[in-house]
Amino acid sequence: MQRWSKLFIPTLREAPADAEVASHKFLIRAGYVRQLAAGIYSYLFMAQRTILKITGIVREEMDTIGQELYLPALNPREVWEASGRWSVMGDNMFRLKDRKGADLCLGMTHEEIMTDIARKELRSYKQLPQIWYQIQTKFRDEPRPKSGLLRVRQFTMKDSYSFDLTREGLDKSFDLHDAAYRRIFKRCGLEFVAVEADSGSMGGSQSQEFMVYTDAGEDLVASCGKCGYAANLEKATSQLAVEADQPATASGAREKILTPGTKTIDDVAAFLKVPVNNNMKSLAYVMTDEVKGQPFYRPLLVLMRGNDQMNEAKLGGAIGGREFRPMQEEEIVKYFGSPAGYLGPVGLPQVTLAEEKGKAAYAGDDKAFVVLMDKALDGRKNLVGGANVAEHHFVGLNRGVDFDVTTVADLRNVVEGEGCPKCGAPLKLGKTVEIGHIFKLGTKYSESMGATVLDENGKERVIIMGSYGIGVERILTSCIEQNHDDNGFWLAPSIAPFTVVVVPTVMKDAAIVEAAEKIAAELEAAGYDVLLDDRDERPGVKFKDADLVGIPYRVNIGKLLAEGKVEVVERAGSKKTEVAMAGVLEHVRALYNPRA
RNA sequence: CGGGGCGUAGCGCAGCCUGGUAGCGCACCUGCCUUGGGCGCAGGGGGUCGCAGGUUCGAAUCCUGUCGCCCCGACCA
Numbered sequence: 001m002q003r004w005s006k007l008f009i010p011t012l013r014e015a016p017a018d019a020e021v022a023s024h025k026f027l028i029r030a031g032y033v034r035q036l037a038a039g040i041y042s043y044l045f046m047a048q049r050t051i052l053k054i055t056g057i058v059r060e061e062m063d064t065i066g067q068e069l070y071l072p073a074l075n076p077r078e079v080w081e082a083s084g085r086w087s088v089m090g091d092n093m094f095r096l097k098d099r100k101g102a103d104l105c106l107g108m109t110h111e112e113i114m115t116d117i118a119r120k121e122l123r124s125y126k127q128l129p130q131i132w133y134q135i136q137t138k139f140r141d142e143p144r145p146k147s148g149l150l151r152v153r154q155f156t157m158k159d160s161y162s163f164d165l166t167r168e169g170l171d172k173s174f175d176l177h178d179a180a181y182r183r184i185f186k187r188c189g190l191e192f193v194a195v196e197a198d199s200g201s202m203g204g205s206q207s208q209e210f211m212v213y214t215d216a217g218e219d220l221v222a223s224c225g226k227c228g229y230a231a232n233l234e235k236a237t238s239q240l241a242v243e244a245d246q247p248a249t250a251s252g253a254r255e256k257i258l259t260p261g262t263k264t265i266d267d268v269a270a271f272l273k274v275p276v277n278n279n280m281k282s283l284a285y286v287m288t289d290e291v292k293g294q295p296f297y298r299p300l301l302v303l304m305r306g307n308d309q310m311n312e313a314k315l316g317g318a319i320g321g322r323e324f325r326p327m328q329e330e331e332i333v334k335y336f337g338s339p340a341g342y343l344g345p346v347g348l349p350q351v352t353l354a355e356e357k358g359k360a361a362y363a364g365d366d367k368a369f370v371v372l373m374d375k376a377l378d379g380r381k382n383l384v385g386g387a388n389v390a391e392h393h394f395v396g397l398n399r400g401v402d403f404d405v406t407t408v409a410d411l412r413n414v415v416e417g418e419g420c421p422k423c424g425a426p427l428k429l430g431k432t433v434e435i436g437h438i439f440k441l442g443t444k445y446s447e448s449m450g451a452t453v454l455d456e457n458g459k460e461r462v463i464i465m466g467s468y469g470i471g472v473e474r475i476l477t478s479c480i481e482q483n484h485d486d487n488g489f490w491l492a493p494s495i496a497p498f499t500v501v502v503v504p505t506v507m508k509d510a511a512i513v514e515a516a517e518k519i520a521a522e523l524e525a526a527g528y529d530v531l532l533d534d535r536d537e538r539p540g541v542k543f544k545d546a547d548l549v550g551i552p553y554r555v556n557i558g559k560l561l562a563e564g565k566v567e568v569v570e571r572a573g574s575k576k577t578e579v580a581m582a583g584v585l586e587h588v589r590a591l592y593n594p595r596a
Numbered sequence: 597c598g599g600g601g602c603g604u605a606g607c608g609c610a611g612c613c614u615g616g617u618a619g620c621g622c623a624c625c626u627g628c629c630u631u632g633g634g635c636g637c638a639g640g641g642g643g644u645c646g647c648a649g650g651u652u653c654g655a656a657u658c659c660u661g662u663c664g665c666c667c668c669g670a671c672c673a
Binding site: 012266284304 | 609631667
């Protein structure tokens with residue numbers, strides 16, 4: 001049992017002005033955390049207690065499928081060079097030098113270190129499969145830390161890695177994680193969805209994210225209430241309504257039209273009286289490419305329907321993970337010979353598509369464009385597009401006649417209400433926070449770093465890996481986002497810093513204090529984490545604090561004691577019940593039994 | 597990286613425009629009072645006005661630089 005009067009729980013009546021989201025405000029107000037710098041927080045007593053409970057649950061579940069390790073956060077450059085990520089990670093990686101001038105970094109994730117152990121130690125297929133996990137601090141120099149503990153530069157991650165000989169083995173390791181993650185999040189009291197996701201810069205094939213719906217989220221998830229389909233916007237697709245094409249021009253060929261002052265798609269559509277989606281908008285980018293090891297910038301043109309939004313993750317995937325950025329004004333003039341607003345694919349020099357080690361390669365000089373077309377434009381006729389001449393657009397554009405494309409790909413963002421790709425029911429879009437991510441890495445790291453074993457035929461085989469993460473603090477923040485009101489928040493008893501707070505309303509009343517002590521001791525003995533609010537404060541202060549700090553159950557001992565009763569309050573829903581002294585334990589146990 | 601905002605007591609803010617040596621509420625300390633939803637009264641402690649430089653007799657206030665923090669954007673050409 002802990003006594004509030006002895007603890008450091010610095011609650012605040014007001015939240016700092018710069019706190020925006022609920023979890024940030026309440027973590028500060030409830031005395032859980034204090035900020036040290038942008039995206040760097042100190043966890044005080046209450047936060048640390050719940051973090052320990054969360055990691056306790058994570059550890060219990062992970063121990064059923066793997067083994068816990070603990071790896072260095074301070075990493076030498078060499079390990080990250082071995083995988084190629086020393087340069088890929090860019091400014092997101094914290095870097096430093098030791099006294100000898102050698103480069104070090106702070107780990108953002110631990111594929112490299114785990115793979116390094118595997119390549120040095122694993123020799124035989126008989127040692128596989130392995131699942132190794134750790135709970136470690138991760139460091140990421142986020143370009144923009146925000147929303148309290150939601151996007152930070154230092155945080156706790158449970159990360160695990162699986163090592164298998166076969167694809168089937170990887171599938172099994174993946175499924176084990178999927179099941180363990182569901183158990184973990186459920187035990188933490190979270191509502192979550194598992195969604196198809198983009199595997200991003202980590203590389204890999206199948207990828208699944210665990211998301212929590214909250215307005216504080218940064219990711220959009222498209223989901224179908226009918227069949228259960230759910231996917232990150234970076235991956236989501238939909239069934240689109242068929243749209244009517246424009247009739248061909250009178251001549252049957254494309255025609256160049258003067259369209260003065262029409263710099264946006266909407267302007268053009270209105271001017272020509274053509275539906276926006278019969279317009280083809282041209283987005284200009286430059287991408288990094290290389291020929292024979294020589295890197296250079298290559299122009300990239302993306303063709304989309306007028307109303308559609310391009311998704312950068314999808315674009316990145318469509319160009320094989322090459323880096324890209326929007327073209328700047330001077331570059332537009334240089335590559336297109338036209339000012340922005342009138343760009344189109346007609347007459348541009350274009351690359352040819354080659355195949356290199358199973359990866360798409362582009363052949364052509366540095367003036368040659370890669371032209372990508374969104375799938376929604378596939379088969380469309382007589383489109384409107386820029387003429388690469390100021391104040392002019394073409395009508396009657398047709399692929400194969402007026403222009404060619406390098407690749408057709410799904411590049412657009414799904415819009416709410418479009419048909420589910422599986423069952424056709426309308427899709428919903430919701431903001432979410434990512435709390436976990438599991439994916440099949442394949443051989444990306446084991447191959448580049450040389451992690452191999454001998455199989456039963458004595459043949460060298462590259463280990464097949466998976467990588468799996470959980471953001472520990474995000475479990476806490478998500479719980480608060482999902483369970484709060486104006487007065488504070490409540491956590492699931494499994495992760496709350498205390499399960500019950502016992503509140504004697506008047507400390508000068510010996511009978512009340514005695515009864516409170518008795519009840520607190522009784523609950524403690526029954527396995528509850530009990531906080532006794534023995535502060536000499538007015539009842540109102542104690543009640544306000546109790547509501548604020550996330551404890552799911554409260555027992556008030558006060559004026560009802562004259563009748564031999566106390567009051568049990570369930571924080572979620574604020575349900576109050578009068579209970580006889582002797583029945584308190586039984587009543588609370590019916591709400592939650594820590595030993596069940 | 598682009599744009600915007602803010603740095604004055606632990607928290608929330610005023611003062612700055614129009615320079616004259618810093619204030620309010622909450623919190624904190626002492627005493628009295630009160631005791632079921634942040635009670636009341638009295639007294640008290642606490643601030644390099646983010647930092648550096650400049651202008652001035654004099655700078656929280658004006659100027660320059662710098663650091664920090666927050667928000668928006670970094671797809672619709």
